[in-house]
Amino acid sequence: MDTRVQELVDFTRNKWGLDNYYLHTYHFYRKLNALNETIYTLSMEWYPSHITDQEDEDYNPDGTAAIDLNIQNRQFESVIFVGGETFSNRSLIQSNKIDEIIKFIENETGLIHGKQFHLDREKENEYFFRSRINGVAVAPSGILDIKFNTEGKLTYFSTHGPFPSVDKVTEETFSLTLEDVEHIAKDQLVLIKFPLRKQKKLIPVYCLEEIYVTNDISKTLPFIYQGLVYTIDEKIEWQTTNKKSFKRKHLNLIEDLTADQAFSFEPHPNLTPISDNEKEKCIRSVRDFLSQVYPSDSGKWLLKTLHRDNGFIQGKLGLLEQDISITQRKLMLLIDPNKFKVLNYMDNKDFLEIHEKFQEIEGLSFDSEDAYKRIKSTIELKPVYVYDFEQKNYILCGRIDSDYGINGINGEVLELNDYL
Template sequence: MDQRVQELVDFTRDKWGLDNYYLHTYNFYRKLNVLNETIYTLTMEWYPSHITEQEDEDCNPDGTAVIDLNVQNHQFESVIFVGGETFVNKMLLESLEINDIIKFIENATGLIYGNQFNLQSEEENEYLFRSSFNGVTVSPSGIIEIKLNSEDKLTYFSINGPFPSADKVTEDTFSLKLEDVEQISKEQLKLINFPLRKQKKLIPVYCLEEIYITNDLSKTLPFIYQGLVYSIDERLRWQPSNKKSFKRRHMNLIENITANQAFSLEPHPDLIPITDSEKERCIGCIKDFLSQVYPSDSGKWLLKTLHRDNGYIQAKISLIDQVSSIIQRKLMVFIDPISFKVLNYMDNKDFFEIYEEFPETKNLNIDSESAFQRIKSTIDIKPVYVYDFKQKNYILCGRIDSDYGINAINGEVLELNDL
């Protein structure tokens, strides 16, 4: 075993009290986090010492410790004891008091409670924490989960997402009020059709599309993070194809990562920009693909975005003329970045068709101005530190949102979760 790996294995054994275990397998993985940083993880499977044979090759035996360790900072991303059973030889939690659970998290992560994370919910033997900065929510959000078994032993620990440090945050005092953002709020009010499956109909509802606006009102930031996603927004047209029918090809989504790649922190290949020339070649091969699979649909599809994913180029395509609904007909197309051929695709047609025949209400009695006046009292504007990909820093924003919508037929105020 590579000496660098051995050091991480020994560190893990000591940290989690795994003297009653032996290392069964280990592998390296890499991914991009939401801030487009390359993360290398050492994933280990530790078997209890009394288990010498694996009865089911597809399943780990109860008590197995599956552990993910960040190679760069030596922080544990997840520790899962299969079946909620554990044979560790040390007491991981001093007590079940919330303060001791918080102390455990601080020791395991180096984070500071109240400064970088806060308790969001507490149920029987399950605790959920969320990232924050000095008590203010951050976005994108990080999550920490803790679970105990029926014997009050820790059997699940997971940390996922960013937890910003002070040097990554531009501190500010929140000063926005609803009247400051009223016009923006109006512009965010969208008419969306919600499918009601039991009634087999679409109900038109005015609802607020979430958005962030900076504390100084200088700009807005989208609620969905684009990262290294390239907006194309091109209507696709093609000629009828004489080619054979499209054949799906196998895609290998698992990388074989070496120790040298992991310890040298080699940048993830998905960080490589997509050039203008590559964009054009992607558009060309997508048109070829569509001409084979959807020969009669020329001009009906819009290429929304391109981005790299697991070594492939992924295209997101949506149908242009469709009802404004929370369920949209769309395609996901996977392209080989070397040959620029479409390898595979996903179409949500089967799911979409469940709702396609639902009748749409044409006679709307409530206009957007009336709807806004009705929903106005339910709009929240809350402080959030949002990561700005251009500045590469967290800046203070107001999150404009509402949990309610307005029925466009009768003006009724509806709770969106009920829909």
């Protein structure tokens, strides 16, 4: 075993009291976090010493310790004892009292309670924390989850997403009111077809698309974080169809990293820009693919975006003419970044066919103005520190959102969570 790996394995064994375990498997992987930072992780599976035979290779036996360690900052991303059973001979938390849990989190992560994270909710033997800056929510949000078994032993620890420090934030006083942003809120109201699965019906519903607006109302930030996603928005047309039959290529989307790669900490290849020349080649490959697999669909598809994904270039497409619905027809293509040929694809048509037999309820009685008047009282405007990729800093925004929708036929206020 590489000496650098051995050092991390020994560190993990001592940290979590794994003297009654042996290292079964390990591998490295890398990912981009929500801020487009490259994270290298050592993923390990530790088996209890008494487990010598494994009946099912697809399942880990109870008591297995599945542990992910960030090798750059040596912090544990997750520690999970399978089946809520642990044979660890060390307890890092003296009790499952909230004060002890907070002390443990601060010791393990370096975060400061009340300034960077807070208790979001709890249930029996489980505690959920979220990132906050001095009590104000952040987006994207960091989540931390801790569970104990019935014996009071820690069996689950997982942290995901950013927990920014105060020095990464441009602090200011939140001053927005709903009246200040009402013109923006009105523009966020959209009419979509909403499937009622139990009744097998489609009804038109006015919903508010979530959005962030800066404290000075100078700009808005989307709810979806784009990263290195390139907007293309090109209609794909052709005159001649491709007569060749398309054969899907079996693709391995899991990287097999060596220790040298992992400890080099090089930027993730997904951060490599897609040049204008590469974009044009991708567009041609998409056109060739569509003319081959969907020969009658010239002019019907829009290539929306391109981005790198695990050694491939991924293209996302949508139909140009389709009703605004909570579920829309989409294509996802995987393109060879060297030969610029589509290798595989996913079409959600089969999934959407579930809704094709739904009865569509017609007779829209409310326009957007009427719908806004009805939904206005449910709209929430809350302060949130949002990461701005241009400034590379968190800036104070107001989040405009509503958990409700307006039935476009009878004006009924619907709680959307009841229908999702």
